Amino acid sequence: MENSESKESFRDSIATINEEGDRAWIYAQKPKGKLYNKRTVLSVLYLVLFFFLPFIYVNGEPLFLANISERKFILFGAIFWPQDLFLFVLGMLTFILFIVLFTVVFGRIFCGWACPQTIFMEMVFRKIEYWIEGDASHQKALNKKKWDTDKVIKKTVKISLFFFVSFIIANTFLAYLISKDVVLNLYKQGLVENSGTFISLLIFTTVFFFVYLWFREQVCIVVCPYGRLQGVLLDRNSILVAYDYTRGEKRAKFKKNEVRSNGDCIDCGQCVKVCPTGIDIRNGTQLECINCTACIDACDHMMESVSLPKGLIRFDSENGIANKQKLKITTRTLAYSLVLLMLLGILVALLYSRTDVETTIMRTPGMLYQEQPNDCVSNLYNIELVNKTHYFLPIFLKIESINGKIKMVGNDTIKVQKESVSSGEFFIVIKKNEIINRKTKVVIGVYSDGKKIETVKTNFLGPVTQINQH
Numbered sequence: 001m002e003n004s005e006s007k008e009s010f011r012d013s014i015a016t017i018n019e020e021g022d023r024a025w026i027y028a029q030k031p032k033g034k035l036y037n038k039r040t041v042l043s044v045l046y047l048v049l050f051f052f053l054p055f056i057y058v059n060g061e062p063l064f065l066a067n068i069s070e071r072k073f074i075l076f077g078a079i080f081w082p083q084d085l086f087l088f089v090l091g092m093l094t095f096i097l098f099i100v101l102f103t104v105v106f107g108r109i110f111c112g113w114a115c116p117q118t119i120f121m122e123m124v125f126r127k128i129e130y131w132i133e134g135d136a137s138h139q140k141a142l143n144k145k146k147w148d149t150d151k152v153i154k155k156t157v158k159i160s161l162f163f164f165v166s167f168i169i170a171n172t173f174l175a176y177l178i179s180k181d182v183v184l185n186l187y188k189q190g191l192v193e194n195s196g197t198f199i200s201l202l203i204f205t206t207v208f209f210f211v212y213l214w215f216r217e218q219v220c221i222v223v224c225p226y227g228r229l230q231g232v233l234l235d236r237n238s239i240l241v242a243y244d245y246t247r248g249e250k251r252a253k254f255k256k257n258e259v260r261s262n263g264d265c266i267d268c269g270q271c272v273k274v275c276p277t278g279i280d281i282r283n284g285t286q287l288e289c290i291n292c293t294a295c296i297d298a299c300d301h302m303m304e305s306v307s308l309p310k311g312l313i314r315f316d317s318e319n320g321i322a323n324k325q326k327l328k329i330t331t332r333t334l335a336y337s338l339v340l341l342m343l344l345g346i347l348v349a350l351l352y353s354r355t356d357v358e359t360t361i362m363r364t365p366g367m368l369y370q371e372q373p374n375d376c377v378s379n380l381y382n383i384e385l386v387n388k389t390h391y392f393l394p395i396f397l398k399i400e401s402i403n404g405k406i407k408m409v410g411n412d413t414i415k416v417q418k419e420s421v422s423s424g425e426f427f428i429v430i431k432k433n434e435i436i437n438r439k440t441k442v443v444i445g446v447y448s449d450g451k452k453i454e455t456v457k458t459n460f461l462g463p464v465t466q467i468n469q470h
Contacts, residue, residue: 014221014288015278025143026217027136028126029273033297039113043123046114051168054175059390061419062179069178072419079388079419083358087350094343099226101336103233107240111226112292117211117219120169122276122292125162125212132158136273159213166208170201217277220290227287234285236318237328241291243271243282243313244321251282254306264308271295271313281313357393357416358386359446361458364425369461377435378407378427379460385423385446387416393448397426400455401443404430428460435462 018024056063058077065074073080073088080087102110112118132154133139142151175183186194211219220227234240248265265282272280274295277288281295299313319325364380372378387393395414397406408414409425416422428442439459446454 015275016217016221016288024278026276026278027140028276028278028294029136029270029298030130031274031294031297033294033301035293035297039293040123042113043119046119047123050116051172054172054180061390062175064176065179066177067179079390081358081386081388083386084354087347087354090343090347090350094340094347097336097340097343100229100233101333101340103226103229104235104238104330104333104336107234107238107291108227108230108289109240109291111220111224111290115290117224118276118290118292121212121216124165126276128161128165129158132161162213163205163209166212167201167205169208170204173204174201217288221277221288227290230285230287235330235332236322237330239315239317239327240285241281241289241293241296241313242285242316242318242321244311244316245282246321248282248312260308264303264312266302266306266308268302270298270302274298285318355454356387356389357395357446357448357453358388359454359456360384361444361456363459363461369463370427372429375432376429377432377462378429381426381428381458383414383424383426384421385414385416386421387418389418391418392416393418395422396447398445398447399428399442400445401441402430402460403434404428404442406444430460430462432463435460438462 013019016024016026053064054062061074061077061079063074063077065072067073071082073084099110129139133142142154145151171183186197191198243265247263249263251265251267252262254266254268271282272278272295274297275281276292276294277290279286279288281289293315296313296315300310303310303312317325317327320327361381361383364382367380370378370380383397385395393416395416396412397408397414399406405428407427407429409427414422414424430440434440438461440462442458442460444456444458445452446456
């Protein structure tokens with residue numbers, strides 16, 4: 001019982017907090033290996049996309065934009081307005097379910113290979129740190145030594161570069177929010193005229209700087225809720241970075257020319273030294289593990305060095321290690337997949353049926369019908385048109401369900417500028433003998449340049465006397 005409790009003692013605390021409750025600084029050894037090289041390639045592609053996407057324009061608009069203040073969102077050149085909120089909500093639900101399904105099957109690999117926090121920390125800021133201060137042992141020695149010229153220079157250069165890169169990241173995020181052109185104009189206009197924006201930019205820069213200089217892995221361990229979801233989402237068939245304890249135990253140091261009678265784990269501790277969150281993967285699945293695979297590369301290198309088979313730490317499931325079972329598709333995975341496919345189908349259908357112009361027609365509140373010459377009745381309507389395209393649209397209305405005509409208040413054609421909202425008023429005039437109900441459904445076609453772009457339904461209020469005659 002005591003032995004079992006000692007083996008589980010690692011679960012009583014996290015690696016970044018010492019016994020006194022103070023921060024235990026993680027000095028991660030610089031990783032190297034095949035998987036790290038693949039992560040580097042993916043990270044370079046990610047960073048290139050992140051920093052250069054704001055410069056890509058389609059039809060005079062950014063490829064991506066999330067302008068919250070103007071309630072304007074652009075995705076792959078398509079403009080979305082507040083009227084498309086249901087598409088955004090459905091898209092977010094689909095994305096969340098995809099993350100859930102992905103985690104159920106593949107564990108937390110997103111965190112180590114695609115999360116912006118990990119990519120910036122490990123592939124940008126950590127590399128700057130290695131370049132200036134050296135590997136983990138050199139960093140530790142530098143922090144312990146007294147302040148001298150060498151330490152002052154290295155710390156000053158590191159802090160300056162960290163702040164500069166944080167400033168670039170903050171500007172890039174700002175370009176995604178208000179566009180690259182607006183950001184450049186802000187700099188041209190100067191600090192005085194745009195002091196509020198520059199203060200916000202400085203705050204975001206400081207936040208990024210603080211996160212990557214000091215908070216670091218605590219974002220993944222303390223702040224991000226995704227790691228805590230693992231306990232709910234993972235099962236014994238989920239693929240994750242795992243230590244093969246059936247092959248590795250009992251651990252023992254390696255001796256040259258020995259006939260190995262113990263497990264394959266030579267207890268070198270390299271898997272712990274390279275871990276950016278400071279855990280020992282040999283203790284099993286832990287919420288701090290971000291599946292970055294640094295421990296796999298380190299272990300494979302050591303296994304190769306002592307002529308033992310690689311793969312002691314690898315991508316596998318608990319059932320795969322304990323029972324040598326291959327990955328199984330569980331009922332839960334199938335259920336998630338089915339719901340995900342349904343949501344994707346609905347989202348694709350809604351995106352496909354989404355019109356370039358969204359029209360809202362409503363009877364003017366508080367207005368009854370009006371008697372007109374030639375035994376006609378009219379209703380007054382308000383119309384609002386949202387132009388989601390990159391070009392100007394002249395709009396013409398036509399009644400399609402009943403004999404009647406439309407009289408615009410003002411010009412016969414509504415002119416809607418690109419990416420804007422226009423409104424107007426018009427009368428629908430119908431002869432009394434066409435009205436058979438107090439409320440008559442009227443279908444109106446919305447045309448632009450002779451082409452129908454949308455169909456809108458509304459109600460026409462008729463006289464009660466006419467209804468009684470029928």
